[in-house]
Amino acid sequence: MAAISCVDLCKYYQQGDAVIKGLDHVSLEIEQGSFVCLSGPSGSGKTTLLNAIGGLDKLDSGKISIDGERVDQLGKAALADLRLHSIGFVFQAYNLIPVLSARENVEFVMQVQGVSASERKQRAFRILAEVGLQGMEDRRPAQLSGGQQQRVAVARAIVSQPKLVLADEPTANLDSASLEKLMARFRELNKLHRITFLIATHDERVMSWAERRIGMEDGRVIHDALQAPV
Amino acid sequence: MRASIGLSFRLAWRNIWRQKRRTWLTALAMIFSNMLLVFMIALQLGSYDMMIENSLRIFSGQMQIQHEGYHESQKMRLAVDDISLLAAEIRTQFPAAKVAARAFAFALVSSEGRSFAMQIAGVEPEQEAGISTLPGLLESGRYLAGSDAAEMVIGSIAARNLGVATGDELTFLGTGKDGSFAAAVVTVVGVFDSGATELDRGLAEIPLAYFQDVFSMGGSGHVVAVSVPDLRRVPAMLKSLQGVAGSKNSLLVLDWDVLMPGLKQAIQADMTSAWFMYAVLIVLVAFSVLNTQLMSVLERTREFGVIMALGIMPRQLALLVLLETFLMALLGLLLGVLLGGLVASYFSHAGFAYPGMEELTDKFNLPSVMYPKVSLVSLLMGPVVVFVFCLLAAIYPSLKLYSLRPVAAMRAV
Ligand SMILES: Nc1ncnc2c1ncn2[C@@H]1O[C@H](COP(=O)(O)OP(=O)(O)OP(=O)(O)O)[C@@H](O)[C@H]1O
Ligand SMILES: [Mg+2]
Numbered sequence: 001m002a003a004i005s006c007v008d009l010c011k012y013y014q015q016g017d018a019v020i021k022g023l024d025h026v027s028l029e030i031e032q033g034s035f036v037c038l039s040g041p042s043g044s045g046k047t048t049l050l051n052a053i054g055g056l057d058k059l060d061s062g063k064i065s066i067d068g069e070r071v072d073q074l075g076k077a078a079l080a081d082l083r084l085h086s087i088g089f090v091f092q093a094y095n096l097i098p099v100l101s102a103r104e105n106v107e108f109v110m111q112v113q114g115v116s117a118s119e120r121k122q123r124a125f126r127i128l129a130e131v132g133l134q135g136m137e138d139r140r141p142a143q144l145s146g147g148q149q150q151r152v153a154v155a156r157a158i159v160s161q162p163k164l165v166l167a168d169e170p171t172a173n174l175d176s177a178s179l180e181k182l183m184a185r186f187r188e189l190n191k192l193h194r195i196t197f198l199i200a201t202h203d204e205r206v207m208s209w210a211e212r213r214i215g216m217e218d219g220r221v222i223h224d225a226l227q228a229p230v
Numbered sequence: 231m232r233a234s235i236g237l238s239f240r241l242a243w244r245n246i247w248r249q250k251r252r253t254w255l256t257a258l259a260m261i262f263s264n265m266l267l268v269f270m271i272a273l274q275l276g277s278y279d280m281m282i283e284n285s286l287r288i289f290s291g292q293m294q295i296q297h298e299g300y301h302e303s304q305k306m307r308l309a310v311d312d313i314s315l316l317a318a319e320i321r322t323q324f325p326a327a328k329v330a331a332r333a334f335a336f337a338l339v340s341s342e343g344r345s346f347a348m349q350i351a352g353v354e355p356e357q358e359a360g361i362s363t364l365p366g367l368l369e370s371g372r373y374l375a376g377s378d379a380a381e382m383v384i385g386s387i388a389a390r391n392l393g394v395a396t397g398d399e400l401t402f403l404g405t406g407k408d409g410s411f412a413a414a415v416v417t418v419v420g421v422f423d424s425g426a427t428e429l430d431r432g433l434a435e436i437p438l439a440y441f442q443d444v445f446s447m448g449g450s451g452h453v454v455a456v457s458v459p460d461l462r463r464v465p466a467m468l469k470s471l472q473g474v475a476g477s478k479n480s481l482l483v484l485d486w487d488v489l490m491p492g493l494k495q496a497i498q499a500d501m502t503s504a505w506f507m508y509a510v511l512i513v514l515v516a517f518s519v520l521n522t523q524l525m526s527v528l529e530r531t532r533e534f535g536v537i538m539a540l541g542i543m544p545r546q547l548a549l550l551v552l553l554e555t556f557l558m559a560l561l562g563l564l565l566g567v568l569l570g571g572l573v574a575s576y577f578s579h580a581g582f583a584y585p586g587m588e589e590l591t592d593k594f595n596l597p598s599v600m601y602p603k604v605s606l607v608s609l610l611m612g613p614v615v616v617f618v619f620c621l622l623a624a625i626y627p628s629l630k631l632y633s634l635r636p637v638a639a640m641r642a643v
Contacts, residue, residue: 056539057637077543084541091640095536099244104237109540111237156540 001068003032003164003196004053009062011048011219022048023059024219030212032067032163033194035187035229037207040216046200047092049216050166053198054087055079066164084113088157090167092200095153096141102128102152103137106159113160127155130185132178146173154182158189165189167199171206183209187229242553249526256522257562260616263515264566265573267508267612272574272602273582274504278497279603282486283461288424289433290489291330291361291455292464293471295320298480300452301488306335306407306445310481313451314354314438320456320474327458327467328360333441333451337404337412339384339434341392348388348434350402352441352451361455364422364429371396371420378439383420385430394418402434406446414444512616516623523555523627534631535639548628555624559617567613574602574609 006029011022023045030036038046051057053064055071064071066082074082083089096105106124115123128137131151141149150173157165165186171179187209189195199206207213208230215223246253286292295316300308310316317331333352338345355374359365364383365373374381382400384392394400398418406412416436424430436444438451458467468485475481487494527534534547581599602608 051637054539057635080538080541080543082541083539087541089539091536091539093640095532095640097241097533097537099241099248104240108237112540112542112546 001032002029002065003034003067004028004030004198005063005065006049006053007063009049009052009064010060011045011052011057012060021045021219023052023062026062026219026221028214028221028224030196030198032196033190034212035190035197035210036199036212036214037210038198038200038214038216039202039207040222042202044216045219046216047168048219050168050198050200054083054089054166056083084109085160086163088160088162088165090150090153090157090165090170092168092172096149096156098141101138101140102133102144102148102155105141105152106156109156110160115160123159124155127159128152131155131182147175147178150174151178151182158186158195161189161193161195164196165198167197169201170199171201171203176205179203179205238550238553239557242550242557245526245550246554246558252522252525253558256518257558257565259515259518260559260562260620261566261569263511264562264613264616265570266511267616268567268570268609269574269577269602270504270508271612272578272604272608273600274501275605275608276578276601276603278500279461280600281497282493285490285493286457286486287361287363288426289362289364289429290486291328292457292461293468293483293485294456294489295454295471295475295481295483296452298482301482301484304334306405306452309333309407309447309450309452310454310478312449313454314449316478317354317357317454320454320471323474324456324458324467324470327456328357330354330357330361330455331438331451332453332455333438333445333447334453335404335412335441335445337402339388339392339400339402341394341398341400344392346388346391348384348402348432350404350441351433351435352438352445352447353435354438358435361457364424364435367422367424368420369423371418373420374435374437375419377437378443379437380414380416380440381419382416382434382436383422384418384434385432386421386423387427387431388434389418389421391431396421404445406444407448407450408446410446412445414440508612508615512619515616516619519555519559519620520623520626522558523551523624524630526554527551527627527630531634531639531642534634535636535642538634539636539640544631544634547631551628551631552621552624555621559620562620563613563617566616567609570613571604571609575604578602578604 007027009023009026013020013022026049040046052059055074059072097108100108103124106127107120110120125137128134131154133148133151136144136148144152150170154170171182174182183206186197190197201207210227211229212226214221297308297310313331317329321329331354335350336347337350339348355377369386374383389395396418399415400418401413401415404412442448456471458464464485468483471483475483537547538544578601581601583599
């Protein structure tokens with residue numbers, strides 16, 4: 001059974017007289033434990049697809065299953081539960097909670113999940129160190145650079161080791177060294193814990209890490225091939 | 231909410247200080263209205279106490295011992311035997327209390343030209359001033375002197391109606407306790423002006439012994455009026471008096487509640503109209519909270535969208551908004567009660583006078599200075615209502631979160 005299965009997804013936006021095709025008959029399957037990149041020009045539908053898979057957005061038609069469970073048929077509470085426990089999100093705009101420090105942002109989801117205080121703290125410190133933010137744990141988002149904020153968002157997404165990580169441009173503000181380190185860490189989690197990664201990106205350097213590349217344009221999948229990662 | 235209480239409080243507390251000025255303005259609205267409510271309610275309760283004491287002080291006294299049924303029917307034969315002895319007994323037993331025996335009859339009082347029906351009270355002239363302020367409210371003449379002199383003091387309106395002044399003579403005609411004809415000629419020695427129309431028009435006082443003689447009462451009378459220095463000691467005193475009265479046949483002890491039912495009603499009516507005013511204030515504060523929290527929810531749309539995308543339910547976010555309001559309202563409550571309490575207790579010592587009230591209060595022999603009553607009730611009643619309404623006002627903004635869609639919310643600026 002595929003980790004993610006999409007069948008004939010359509011999402012249209014009415015813009016005046018024109019219809020914008022966010023997703024146009026998209027079908028694809030992603031195996032558990034795979035490391036996939038989603039590429040394509042701006043406006044091609046990457047974010048729309050990730051949001052749909054994560055159950056954040058309603059579709060006009062199509063079926064989405066995660067581990068055989070129909071996401072498009074889940075109720076609000078069940079969807080929230082799925083996101084809380086099984087999916088790690090990195091959003092395109094890193095979207096941290098501004099009144100919480102880096103560490104508190106990372107701990108936030110764990111707290112709602114019910115992880116004990118001491119374990120939370122320990123895990124938050126470790127993951128922040130791994131993304132290169134040791135010493136910055138107590139800074140608020142406003143006191144961090146764009147790239148640093150993005151790494152906090154990444155840390156928040158992977159700290160609970162969800163089954164699936166949906167990352168939307170996770171490296172947009174990173175320098176090459178940080179980017180390579182982050183991708184290496186993603187790959188490690190992927191191999192060690194069989195976490196499925198679906199990463200939307202424009203960046204060739206990120207794509208080269210993937211074992212499978214899905215290309216999109218105008219809401220359609222135009223390219224889908226396996227490749228040998230670096 | 232599964233998130234620990236600590237995190238929720240921390241998040242809520244930091245959130246309300248994101249907009250320092252707006253939070254302070256909202257809190258100030260609460261603080262100010264809470265101060266006002268504390269002071270007004272304290273003043274109101276203080277003035278009720280004063281109103282009660284003053285109304286009781288004019289004539290009736292705080293408590294009365296009467297024969298069963300007398301209060302309802304006012305029948306002369308429902309009398310208390312040896313009433314002066316009973317009064318003296320109570321006086322020795324409770325030295326702090328003021329005690330005065332009285333007897334009452336209705337009679338036709340006539341001057342040369344006119345006649346009016348009036349209530350004649352037989353009083354112990356030397357004791358009466360302890361219970362009633364009438365002896366001190368004479369506009370002319372003097373109070374009753376001898377206990378069996380043929381003297382009378384009457385109210386100012388009655389004096390005008392009858393066309394008499396100090397020194398003139400009046401006759402009165404009535405029925406004695408035994409049904410016999412009772413009539414006498416008395417000299418008006420004083421005219422009182424209490425400001426209470428009913429008394430000024432309808433009451434005449436004569437010495438008790440003389441009354442008993444004219445109305446064939448023997449040693450009996452109708453009422454032993456008792457007052458203690460502090461209204462709060464009335465319930466205890468009432469119990470003691472019931473002990474004394476219980477040993478006699480068919481005597482009852484009544485407190486002011488029964489004696490002057492109109493007083494309680496007047497207070498309740500005043501309370502109701504005051505709360506109508508307070509309600510306007512409270513609704514205004516509630517609307518300012520509604521406005522603040524609605525704005526704070528709307529401007530955080532994006533942030534809330536992210537949090538929901540992470541898997542947090544709208545219910546949990548709604549609780550967060552309520553918690554924020556709770557903290558803000560608590561701030562308003564604590565500071566409001568503190569400051570309001572300080573102001574009220576300052577005036578409860580220094581006294582508070584409405585500008586221009588002296589003229590009115592002098593006329594009615596009332597104190598021109600009011601003393602707010604600082605108690606748990608006066609401190610908390612208003613602010614707690616404000617608190618509750620502020621929380622209620624946050625319900626609508628919280629409900630807004632239920633209609634939030636994560637993707638749309640994250641796109642919002
Ligand atoms: N709420 C919306 N209303 C109207 N059009 C929308 C909305 N959301 C997305 N679109 C449109 O749908 C298309 C796909 O958008 P999407 O955000 O998925 O692109 P993307 O591939 O993520 O682009 P980028 O690389 O710039 O992030 C775009 O043309 C976009 O303008
Ligand atoms: Mg995008």
